[in-house]
Amino acid sequence: MHDLMAIITICTFFLTIGFMFWKPNVNEAIPASIGACIVLLTGTVTFADLGSITETISGAAITIIATIVMAIVLESFGFFQWAAELLVRKARGSGIRLFWLTNLFCFLMTLFVNNDGSILITTPILMMLLKSMRLKNHQQIPYLLSGALIATASSAPIGVSNIVNLIALKIVHMDLYMHTAMMFVPASLGLVLLSVLLFFLFYRTLPKRLPPVPSWGLTPGGHPLKGETTAVRSNKFMRNVLIFVFCVRVSLFLASYIHFPVSLMAVIGSACLLAWRWIYLKIPPLDMIKKTPWYILIFAFGMYVIIYGLRNLGLTEWLIHFLQPLVAGSLLHASVLMGLLLSVLSNLFNNHPALMVGTLTLTNMGLDPITLKISYLASVIGSDMGSLLLPIGTLATIMWMHILRKGGVKISWGQYLKVTIIVIPITVIVTLIILSYWVSWLF
Secondary structure (H helix, E strand, O other): OHHHHHHHHHHHHHHHHHHHHHOOOOOOHHHHHHHHHHHHHHOOOOHHHHHHHHHHHHHHHHHHHHHHHHHHHHHHOOHHHHHHHHHHHHHOOEHHHHHHHHHHHHHHHHHHOOHHHHHHHHHHHHHHHHHHOOOOHHHHHHHHHHHHHHHHHOOOOOHHHOHHHHHHHHHOOOOHHHHHHHHHHHHHHHHHHHHHHHHHHHOOOOOOEOOOOOOOOOOOOOOOOOOHHHOOOOHHHHHHHHHHHHHHHHHHHHHHHOOOOHHHHHHHHHHHHHHHHHHHHOOOOOHHHHHOOOHHHHHHHHHHHHHHHHHHOOHHHHHHHHHHHHHOOOHHHHHHHHHHHHHHHHHHHOHHHHHHHHHHHHHOOOOOHHHHHHHHHHHHHHHHOHHHHOOOOOHHHHHHHHHHHHOOOOOOHHHHHHHHHHHHHHHHHHHHHHHHHHHHHHO
16 A cells, blocks of 8 residues: 555646646645645645645745735836846847846846746846847847747846745755855856856857837737736836846845844735835835735645655655765765756656755765755756756746747747757866865865
């Protein structure tokens, strides 16, 4: 009977992941919650385990939800149209300059929002911008693909930009500020390398001169802007909004440092921004109930229940037996091997379950504190950067492919792989090596 329950749990995991790959336009919370219910019915995860699971994911999910609320408020202020028109002005008709500005824009959006939110915001903006320039399909791909890769990989430098990173932080009992101190420099250098590699790869395709862009506006959903709530504000107002959002982001790291709940600080920041919007635009906060993607909570909880079931079946013990002799050798070994392993697992099973499995395994390996930290950080690089080798490696890239298809931009797996097979392995290996030397220097 136990063997049958184990088989059902394992099959449920593969079917859940497979369904998300097969139907990326279906809300990912649906297969995750169905899978979690099946695992609970098998008894692989007990109802007593649910308390531990809730404690692990609740803070991370609340932090991400609060961040997305801030993004919705920014949309109300007309921030995204303002940012897109700023891109056009700063590019000054140069396709090369627009490439670098696009990458910077996607990097900042992930830092200020999160990786999934950044994809949902930046992709429609870039599509509208590029179509208004009447660029051909092959000329649009360098901007759209590089933007998506940078937006998704940019969740590595700071843990708060990705829900699975925040959950993993909780599992390894690592503070947010410590994650950033150890990770920001190596991951940022990796992003610079990724941008440079993409630039050289796309240089011949990039239009050197851009045609003039007519006056236009759009929301993150790609719809024309209208009404007072989305009117573009002055540069001074937008600068003040950006400063406020930046201060909220900094406050999350300060909260982590003084051991104040990061999720509570994120909620306070979102509440202040909602109050500002209420005063300035006379929009009460009630619209957040409808606009906030609550399904993220359900997805994170359901996915972790399934992973917890695999852990209870002995998956982590098997991985420990395989990994411990390899990781315990040196910091360089720990960094490179864990990063490459998580890259492979993320491309096979998606980065969310891969990082959860990897982190649960690390906590039971009896590693010394520094080796544990560097192994965890290397896992994050594998799950945030290495997962980009295939378009199914992250939910963000699955959503990105869906948005492109919906918008009439054609990009095949072959076109995607032709780029990532060159830039992703180089970026991941170099970043992992830098990480090991950076952590060695810090400690």
